[in-house]
Amino acid sequence: MVTPLSAWPWESLGAYKYLLYGPLVAQAVYTVIIDGESKGKSYFWGLHLLILWTIRYFIFSLSSSLANMLFINHGRRINHEGVDFKQNDLEWDWDNFLILQALMASIAYYTFPSLQGLPLWNTGGLITALVLHMGVSEPLYYWIHRCTHAKQALFRDYHSLHHGSPVPQPSTAGNATFLEHLILTAVMGVPMLGPCLLLKNGSLGLIYCYITTFDSLRCLGHCNIEVIPHQLFQAFPFLRHLIYTPTYHSLHHTEMNTNLCLFMPLYDAVGNTLNARSWLLHKQISSKSGCHEERAPDFVFLAHVVDFSSSMHAPFVWRSFASKPFTVRFFQIPCLPFAFGMMLAMWAWGKTFTNSFYNLRGRLHHTWVVPRFGFQYFLQFAAEGINQQIEEAILKADRLGVKVVSLAALNKNEALNGGGALFVSKHEGLKVRVVHGNTLTAAVILNCIPKDVEEVLLTGATSKLGRAIALYLCRKRVRVLMLTQSVERFQKVQKEAPLDCQGYLVQVTKYQSARNCKTWIIGKLTAPEEQNWAPEGTHFHQFVVPPIAPFRKDCTYGGLAGMRLPADVEGLGCCEYTMDRGVVHACHAGGVVHLLEGWTHHEVGPVDIDRIDLVWEAAIRHGLRPVFG
Template sequence: MAAPLSAWPWENLGIYKYLLYGPLLSKVLYTRIQEGSFKDDWCLHILIICAARAVLHQLWSTFVNMLFLTSNLRINQQGYDFKQIDKEWDWDNFILLQALIASMACYMYPPFIENVPLWNTKGFITILTLHVGISEPLYYWVHRCFHTSDLFTKYHSIHHSSPVLHPFTGANATFLEHLALTTVIGIPIIGSYMMGYGSRSMIYGYLLVFDFLRCLGHCNVEVVPHQLFDALPFLRYLLYTPTYHSLHHTDMGTNFCLFMPFFDAIWKTLNSKSRELHKKISSSAGKDRRTIPGFVFLAHVVDVTSSLHAPFVIRSFASLPYTTRLFLLVCWPGAFIAMLMMWAWAKTFLISFYNLRGRLHETWSVPRFGFQYFLPFAKEGINKHIEEAILRADRLGVKVISLAALNKNEALNGGGTLFVNKHPNLKVRVVHGNTLTAAVILNEIPKDVEEVFLTGATSKLGRAIALYLCQRRVRVLMLTSSTERFQKIQKDAPIECQVYLVQVTKYQAARSCKTWIVGKWITPREQSWAPTGARFHQFVVPPILSFRRDCTYGDLAAMRLPDDVQGLGNCEYTMERGVVHACHAGGVVHLLEGWSHHEVGAIDVERIDLVWKAALKHGLKPV
């Protein structure tokens, strides 16, 4: 049974909890309709403050997850996993709680908010005095009380259960704890008003600065330069740092302060390692102190809206499979401007990482969008960015770098062959991962299938699938208008199997074939030639539209990562949690097996079964 006041009153409402803001919004709209303008209404101010606080937390979250900016200053190098993200999903409960308390206070005591000036200098001095003299020591002792065994187990352990600090971690606490925190926040505000020094700017300023400092302490990125404390030593007792607060989560008997280490110093709970650790991490600015990853997956953005699925945009959205949502349309203009900025200042950047069996795996992204790969004049620039990423990985000592779908396009760079030929002494292994992609698709096809229809038949994957199936005595209808390319593939098959490869030039040839393998995007009209009950397997990006209700559609080739993955907190495009594209998984297998060859260019059909068995051996599973 849960402890009293540990659960939130609206815990079971889910997203409908935001309806509790309804009365405030209704009051604002009613005033607007009745008086023809937005007057200085306390309901309006409460809503604006709530929105500003939410935006402030989101901006901190965005900054923290910009690994290409913050990776060398991270205190804990571990990633945010799905478990932590889910646990902190309702981090904004405290904003709703304080909004409801503020609205009740203003309703019950109207003089509190009447004739309040915009600015009052004495109010800022008063609220600062009350904060330092009352709120700071009060929080210190309340915090220490929550660390006693009984209260910690029932309440405070939730806050400490997040393995890696994040701005949302500071807000992740029980209902009782936030009631106590609301008291700590409310005392300086109410005290200033009762003394006659209240102002609107004071409320806005105090709440936003309070939230800013809370996010600062929980951001896991050391942003306070140690030189500041070297020049002004007394400041280290007036302002805590992310490093300082992180020690409280590793050594819970120390560093209890709200924002001012002065109170830890006078009550002898100051962690002796605080200054040393702060200087060590702060000195890493401009240096790369990350553990060198064993594997890098070089991704790319599919389109403008999918760029909003990056972990540094909205963490909760990135932790779910990508799907089109209404807010994406609202954010599209901003994402488009960001795309233009990336064109102007374009560098490969780190977007996520996770650990698999003690080896750090990172995802880097080429700052190019899907449609750019099909612009003839963009080819050279894209290859330049991919080459720079490969050379950077080589300098760092990365073992394997795997190329995502369009980064290994045959027309772009020959499936990575261009880079291997240009730099024959590369230590990093360049992998397109298509061998495992082919294995995944082939293992989806029932063993008793006698005929398949294959589009994209002369691509790397199409060729490998056709050659593999014909050796299984499966008749492959290869859709291609190029007789020359078809015959070249047919000659690669054993003589006795060549009869199973059949060239077709129209979709009508597959009207009786129930197994379609789609490697080239097909329209709903082209799908209409498939018979009822057909199954569409596919290896085309983006996936084809599920147009036929009387047919079934396979997902893009993918594999589920092993259960011992740590720090994985974002979904790969439309894939489920813990699932990655097969080409990504192919690079992982390459690393785990310790293979020393490059996997570029044409797929070695003889290795398909070998790679598949290796993937299963290492705990990867078909979806």
């Protein structure tokens, strides 16, 4: 049985809950177009609410973005754990309280006629609101909050949801039960309704200022990065009792019976619930000292942006969106011009940035992103700049003490840098191991091909991966139709095969040659008309980036080669491109295996066919599981 007032009334509506804004929108449209011309500006209440609530969404969204920009705030993070999928799901409906307060504000407007004639500004009302907040709202919230921690039943039934998030985030501020937000709405209402209803010195400006400031301070306390300099409190000691800091509030989430105030530590001091470590810890983090210095990762996956749409699939853009496999969504369309502008800025900035991280068996794994988009890798004039950025990232990892750097798809392009061989030959003294991960990628693709297959079509057949797949299959006595126009490149691969296996490698120049072959391995873009030559029931395995679109309804399409990370991975909260939760590309997993095995060689250049089974067995032994496509 659900505890009364713990669940939200519209919990079962899912995304349809936003239809509850419908009456508010209708009210705004009606007032503006039909009924508002002869009345004061405060009569546009519905419009003001829509504007204000848009600002509130923006405050929480911007705060969340800033909190997850690891590349600018990594040294000031308070809790160094990652936000995992469990926390993402727990806070999915963090904005329920915005709907609640919008509905209650609409009701209040028609309940209290004095709200229907508010001026734009009244300084006296602002002073009154400050007094009411400090003298009524702050102690009222402190007392109620203390009760929820003192009474086990109250904490279990109502407040434990908020504390279910191990890493404070701006969305954590909104993640609470229905009853808690009813109380919080009343706490917020005192400083606004007091001037408006009792003293008659309220204003629209007061409502805007108070609500946006309230939200900003809530986001500040939950942002998990320390932004207030400790020098401020050293110069003005009294301020530490008037305004809390992110560090101060973070202690409440680790030592829950301390630091219970709303925004003013004064009430914790009076109530004897002030955490003794508050100011020392704040100084340590603010000055980047002591144990809170950023730990260097053991492993780095050097990724890149695929296209404009996928550039928005990052935790610092939309954390909830990034926690699900990437697909193009309608809400991205208005943001494409912004993404284009960001591309230009990233291109000019030219430095890799940290996008996400997770822990695996005590080893810290980072994803660094080269600020280049997929199409840029095919511009000849851009090659030198891209290689320079990859090289700088490898050298930075070497300086930090990173053990393994794994290169994502285009960052190890053969034509670009020989699968990473360029950097290894240029810097012979590298301590960090550079890994292209193609050995495990080849292993995943090969192990998802049915054992009884006798013939396959292979496109991209003379590429690094194509070569490895062809040579491995011919050793297994599988006939490989290698689609390539170059006789020279085909013969080069064929000569690498054992003499008794070379006959299993067959050069073809047209897709028609595979019209009776039901196993296609796609290593380069294949147009719909070319897919048409596949017989009914064909399965398309693929290692091309981006993957080909599923055109044939009578055929099946595999995804990119991937592996599921072991169950003991911690702090992973975003999906890697189109991969499912907890699944990474095989080249990423190849670097992980390299680290876990402690191998000391670089994995660059051509794939060593003799190591394919060895790497595969190591991956399985360490708990990685293939995602067969």
